[in-house]
Amino acid sequence: MLKRIAAIAVALAVVAGGGFLIYAWNPAITPIARPNPAAFPHDAVARGEIVANAGYCVECHTRADLGGGPELAGDYKMNTPFGALFSPNITPDVETGIGTWSEAAFRRSMYRGVDRDGAHLFPAFPFNHFTKMSEQDISDLYAYLMTRPAVHMTHRANTLPFPFNLRILEAGWALLFVSPGRYQPDPSHDAMWNRGAYLAEGDAHCGACHTPRNLLMAEKSSAPYDGAVIDGWIAPPLNAHNPTPVVWTEDELFAYLRTGVAPLHGSAAGPMSPVAHRYLGRIPESDVRAIAHYFATMDDAAHRQFQDAAALAAALKASGRDLSGPQHDAAVRLYQGACAACHYNAGSAPVLGRPELALNNALWLDEPNNLYQVMLHGIGASEGQSGIAMPSFYAGLTDADMARIAAYLRATRTTLPPWTDLEAKAAKLRAAVGPPPINASH
Structure with a gap:
């Protein structure tokens, strides 16, 4: 038998x-x-x-x-x-x-x-x-x-x-x-949404970076656009799970994708920078608007904007406290010396080119990767807002310095629990990034 x-x-x-x-x-x-x-x-x-x-x-x-x-x-x-x-x-x-x-x-x-x-x-x-x-x-x-x-x-x-x-x-x-087959328009949505879905799901393959993957490196169908780690950066969620206190509206998304800078959310950096500057900046404006429309609908931005005014006011209030912070606090001194001059906002809204960190994805994600990456790499004049650069602090800040700044910003700019093992994570990312070229300029 x-x-x-x-x-x-x-x-x-x-x-x-x-x-x-x-x-x-x-x-x-x-x-x-x-x-x-x-x-x-x-x-x-x-x-x-x-x-x-x-x-x-x-x-x-x-x-x-x-x-x-x-x-x-x-x-x-x-x-x-x-x-x-x-x-x-x-x-x-x-x-x-x-x-x-x-x-x-x-x-x-x-x-x-x-x-x-x-x-x-x-x-x-x-x-x-x-x-x-x-x-x-x-x-x-x-x-x-x-x-x-x-x-x-x-x-x-x-x-x-x-x-x-x-x-x-x-x-x-x-x-x-893989589910082979051409994109089929959704009759429950308008033509702009369907055009945006066709581009985002197909040619632009946004989920390839912004959807987490399983052990076999396939995109998790159960978590579309929930965010993922790419080359040491975190591609943030593009759906309602995006943690920033001010939502990504269609206008914010359009500005970010078309120009590389969103007035309330800051500049594109890392792997996302060429997407806006080198590629989406060269396709029809209507197509970029369609992609923004698609993701703003997915984000349910229109129904979540009620929180934006209070979040913006809180962010600007926190920004103003930096200049009068206690001078004996090492983290405050580091932030004031390295960051505050370019990230301080005193008006009713952030100045374009002066990103308000309390509204940026980098501080609200589960890990400090993006904050550290920008500290280490800087942002070149052609990467974020045209003609405006952030220098690399690879040589200017130690791992301990970066950890202090990260802890300070997480505590003063968000309502989330503190990050852990900050100095060790700074060291790991620094080793992966390696020193910038001697002749690098921003």
Whole structure:
């Protein structure tokens, strides 16, 4: 009897394994001669450029370390819990890029995460979002990429250990976590909301950074836009769980996404800065407004604004106390010497370019990551508000100094419990950031 059960189990396993291999297998798509760039209509290329900017293609397909690399030629390093991945070359080079890819091969990669040869792509490439894009947008993006300069450049080898380096396993990942199919408009919402949802859920793949992930690095469907840690920064919640005392209204979101600075919430920094300045600043204003409308609706901002006036008044009152704080308090002296001159607000609203810290995400998140990152990195004149910079305090503040300032701000600017292990966390982030380049300027 036991032998029969074992035999049946083995048979079922063989059938299941064979079925999975059949499911996972994809044929190679015949390579083509590199298309003549002049063959693509100018209007398609122009639309494709907008699609590329909305999806930040350059950001993840251009090497950023060691002096950078040619645009779209790949080799951008992405650290994962399983090892490092390096993005591929998506210029139309015929040997190291996608110059021999037909539009059908390109569309399959965007919709299903499978390359021209039939190999599965690692889901650091967010095809789970791109599957929602329209065929027109995919076609236009293909036209744009195929008219870019061809760059002959290979990327560094991924460092994923066995078995995570087996691409066939990604078929199982996709089976578990990807719902293929184009975006379907929600008739209960207006056209602007649906346009914003289409962009946010698809091309712009906002959830790739702002949704927490499970142990297999898939976005948690139970916690959409609840916030997540990205490269040592915290991408804050984009829903009603965002903890800032003044809500992110549609106007605040629009200003932040379009210009990189929101009057009440401060400047974009870290990984979010290029999104506003380098990409969303180059797409139609109506599309940025649609994204802001979508997230303001998700945030239920219109029904939560009743608290804003009191929160703003409390924030400005706290800001005024800094200049008259007790001089014997080391934390107060540090804040007054390093921060107060640029973050003090005396009027009825924060001055643009003088962020009110009591309203900033950085102080209200569960961990001090973003506050420390800005202290260590600073904010360049091209990163936040145009022409206004914050210097790096990497050399000017010790870990103990940063901890004192963080504790002081958390206590005086929020109603939340104190952060813990502040000095140790400062040391950990400092080690990860490393010293800024000697010739760095802001």
